[in-house]
Amino acid sequence: MKPIYIFLIFVLLVLAQIYIPAKMILDQEAIIKTGTAYKFKTRPVDPSDPFKGKYIHLNYDITSVLSNDSTWTNYEPIYIALKTDTLGFAMVETVSRDVPESGDYVKAQVDWYNTYEKKINFSFPFDEFYMNELKAYNAELAYLKAQQDSLPNNTYALVYILNGNGVLDNVFINDIPIAKYVEKQE
Amino acid sequence: MNSKLLNELPELIKNQVISEDIALKIRQYYLSKQSDGPNRLFTVFGVLGSLLVGLGIILIMAHNWDEFTRPVKTIFAFLPLVLGQLFAGYSILKKKSTTWKEASGTFLFFAVGSSIALVSQIYNIPGDLSSYILTWIVLCLPLVYLLKSNAVAILHIVFSTFYACNLGYGYESIGETPWLYLLLIAFLLPHYLQLLKHRPEANITSIFNWLLPLSLIITLGVFVEQNDDFGYLMYVILFGLFYNIGKIPSFDDQKLRRNGYLIFGSVGTVIMLLLTSFNWIWEFSMTKNEFLSQEFYIALILFCLALAVLIYSYSKQWVKRFNLFHFVFIIFTLLFFVGMADNLIPTILVNILIFALGLVTIKIGTDKFHFGILNYGLLIITALVVCRFFDTDLSYVIRGLLFVSVGLGFFLTNYVMLKRKKTFENLNNKI
Numbered sequence: 001m002k003p004i005y006i007f008l009i010f011v012l013l014v015l016a017q018i019y020i021p022a023k024m025i026l027d028q029e030a031i032i033k034t035g036t037a038y039k040f041k042t043r044p045v046d047p048s049d050p051f052k053g054k055y056i057h058l059n060y061d062i063t064s065v066l067s068n069d070s071t072w073t074n075y076e077p078i079y080i081a082l083k084t085d086t087l088g089f090a091m092v093e094t095v096s097r098d099v100p101e102s103g104d105y106v107k108a109q110v111d112w113y114n115t116y117e118k119k120i121n122f123s124f125p126f127d128e129f130y131m132n133e134l135k136a137y138n139a140e141l142a143y144l145k146a147q148q149d150s151l152p153n154n155t156y157a158l159v160y161i162l163n164g165n166g167v168l169d170n171v172f173i174n175d176i177p178i179a180k181y182v183e184k185q186e
Numbered sequence: 187m188n189s190k191l192l193n194e195l196p197e198l199i200k201n202q203v204i205s206e207d208i209a210l211k212i213r214q215y216y217l218s219k220q221s222d223g224p225n226r227l228f229t230v231f232g233v234l235g236s237l238l239v240g241l242g243i244i245l246i247m248a249h250n251w252d253e254f255t256r257p258v259k260t261i262f263a264f265l266p267l268v269l270g271q272l273f274a275g276y277s278i279l280k281k282k283s284t285t286w287k288e289a290s291g292t293f294l295f296f297a298v299g300s301s302i303a304l305v306s307q308i309y310n311i312p313g314d315l316s317s318y319i320l321t322w323i324v325l326c327l328p329l330v331y332l333l334k335s336n337a338v339a340i341l342h343i344v345f346s347t348f349y350a351c352n353l354g355y356g357y358e359s360i361g362e363t364p365w366l367y368l369l370l371i372a373f374l375l376p377h378y379l380q381l382l383k384h385r386p387e388a389n390i391t392s393i394f395n396w397l398l399p400l401s402l403i404i405t406l407g408v409f410v411e412q413n414d415d416f417g418y419l420m421y422v423i424l425f426g427l428f429y430n431i432g433k434i435p436s437f438d439d440q441k442l443r444r445n446g447y448l449i450f451g452s453v454g455t456v457i458m459l460l461l462t463s464f465n466w467i468w469e470f471s472m473t474k475n476e477f478l479s480q481e482f483y484i485a486l487i488l489f490c491l492a493l494a495v496l497i498y499s500y501s502k503q504w505v506k507r508f509n510l511f512h513f514v515f516i517i518f519t520l521l522f523f524v525g526m527a528d529n530l531i532p533t534i535l536v537n538i539l540i541f542a543l544g545l546v547t548i549k550i551g552t553d554k555f556h557f558g559i560l561n562y563g564l565l566i567i568t569a570l571v572v573c574r575f576f577d578t579d580l581s582y583v584i585r586g587l588l589f590v591s592v593g594l595g596f597f598l599t600n601y602v603m604l605k606r607k608k609t610f611e612n613l614n615n616k617i
Contacts, residue, residue: 006332007278013328014271017298018264020321021305025260028309051303051318053248055310130307132250168310179252 028167035162036104037169038082038090042157044129044171044178046140054136055128056178058157058171064119065092072113072120079164080122081105089156095120099164107164126159126168135182139171142185146173192216232289233337240266240296247304256308263304270294274333284334291335295326316353316364319345323370330377336390339377340397346370347401354408363480364408371401386436387444395437396446399428403450409484415470416481418462419522423485425454426515427492433512434495435504442558455514456543456566460573462518463536468529489519510546514539540570548599555607557600564596 044056081093081100111121131139143155155173159166171178195209243266273290299322323345329338350367378398381391406424410417432438432448461467476482492515499505505512517539525532544566551560571592575585
């Protein structure tokens with residue numbers, strides 16, 4: 001094959017290599033710009049990823065919903081319609097197997113159905129918040145300290161929601177971004 | 187060694203051992219080899235350098251520089267990627283050397299991975315490691331052919347194996363089979379076949395001769411979903427396939443250390459047989475449904491492949507004398523299906539089969555005057571005896587005598603062969 005053809009195929013590959021991360025960015029930016037912001041009460045813990053670095057894993061307060069429908073199976077997709085409580089935090093309005101016709105919703109995954117308590121346990125897809133490697137563990141400690149010092153429910157994740165997808169924008173402790181909160185503690 | 191020979195050339199010419207023409211040819215031959223040497227070294231260092239820089243960039247990015255704003259971090263995500271693409275594009279356009287192509291390809295491979303990882307980090311996109319790795323390797327696969335890069339091909343095999351293991355053996359992916367792994371490896375085969383055709387004796391080809399079967403051995407287990415018992419059969423057939431591939435003259439005529447297929451095939455077969463020589467392995471039952479499972483179909487495909495290679499080898503008269511190792515996968519498949527009805531017969535027959543393999547190997551070793559093969563055969567029999575040491579109700583005396591006799595066998599066979607070899611050498615010297 002002539003080198004020029006090889007080069008043209010290479011140019012196509014270059015475009016594909018740029019397109020994938022660029023598409024990821026554009027999708028996330030679209031959600032941040034046009035989506036609705038919800039606050040999810042959460043508890044952070046500190047694991048790490050070999051390629052992406054340290055992150056805090058967010059254990060949300062909303063992890064289950066009551067349901068008499070016992071046919072839910074593990075790893076099944078679930079659509080969670082959202083509303084806010086009087087303090088402005090996210091709450092589950094309804095759950096369904098189909099996309100809700102109106103309102104904001106998140107596409108999550110069923111972990112398991114508790115037949116005894118008649119509860120569907122599920123996980124939100126936005127449960128990893130990437131942090132500076134020196135701050136991730138301190139963030140977990142700061143959260144524990146903040147729990148002791150102030151009112152409960154003082155840690156939340158700000159998530160932009162659009163068409164079932166969510167972008168985790170930031171995590172706050174006492175309304176201060178968690179990275180800044182950790183810096184202050186130090 | 188070469189310089190020593192070159193230094194002796196004048197003396198050889200002086201004593202009329204070789205002519206000046208021959209001396210010139212020898213000198214030219216070694217000089218051409220020497221000019222090839224540093225290039226190869228440059229390529230190796232170039233690839234290693236790119237590999238380390240690429241991995242280093244991933245780690246530096248993973249630090250998460252939260253002092254920078256999101257747009258600045260995004261630029262950093264694309265910077266190594268664009269740099270790698272420029273280097274690789276330049277290598278193609280200017281028809282640069284192998285060193286350039288290999289090094290830029292390796293760097294670009296890691297730059298693609300780091301850019302996707304960093305974007306995921308910036309936007310907190312949750313990690314499904316398998317799909318991340320899959321996107322990464324698919325985006326880099328064409329580089330193998332565009333840059334004719336062996337380093338990218340090796341990285342492709344390593345990361346494809348990692349992808350298959352992560353998806354197939356992981357806790358979070360129960361019930362998922364990484365079928366795409368087969369496609370990923372299949373895409374690489376033309377590159378490998380080109381290497382086998384044009385550079386069969388190159389070091390890089392022998393790396394693939396080891397890496398490819400190793401990857402398949404590691405990943406075969408991920409295709410076993412529920413019917414674990416079929417796993418034994420699948421592995422024995424896979425090792426049978428490797429053994430028969432390893433006996434194809436283009437592999438078999440090379441040094442043993444270059445023939446990963448033969449070594450994996452032989453050692454793997456023996457290990458699997460030793461494992462199945464225990465009676466409790468055969469305590470399983472099969473239902474009709476298990477014959478419709480993916481494990482059964484994979485075993486069937488592997489069997490057909492191994493049989494095709496064996497028949498082709500016979501038709502080409504590559505198999506010159508009877509060697510039991512060629513047929514183990516057929517015998518074991520028959521035993522496996524007998525094992526559904528009765529668990530004693532296959533246990534006994536597998537033990538006999540291992541013993542026979544040991545004897546056959548010892549015979550080959552003595553015929554070839556090869557101490558390595560001879561002792562490998564003895565090792566097979568020793569391993570069999572050790573296995574029986576643990577699960578039979580034989581008395582201690584009999585077991586002890588068995589060990590002593592096998593130990594004596596080691597001494598005697600080696601001694602007899604050493605004697606024969608010395609006599610043979612003495613005869614040759616006299617002639």
